[in-house]
Amino acid sequence: MKHLPHPSFAKWFQRTFVRAWIVIALLFLAALIPSHLVSKGFGIAMAFCFASALIGTLVYLFYQLFHVKCPQCNQPMETTRGASAYSALCLRCDTTWDLGIGVGGSD
């Protein structure tokens, strides 16, 4: 059994996470624009977009976390939650890939 750091997952995850939060923050700010400055229903629409983006991002990132492919053989792997970080096991390569995603916080 080998234990290696995953070459790209943490970078991809963090980049996606940051970009998604920028979009979510902008939607949140848009929802706060006073209603007399914009058309009727704008705030509600933005609030709806904000909630959808927030839930969608969390679902998407969580899905990706549990559907990581092996960087060597491209097979789907089983993600497990370790004591301090998530890791994914490839049975074919007999390798545990450290995903670099901390449990309950950054690093």
Ligand SMILES: [Zn+2]
């Ligand atoms: Zn593999």
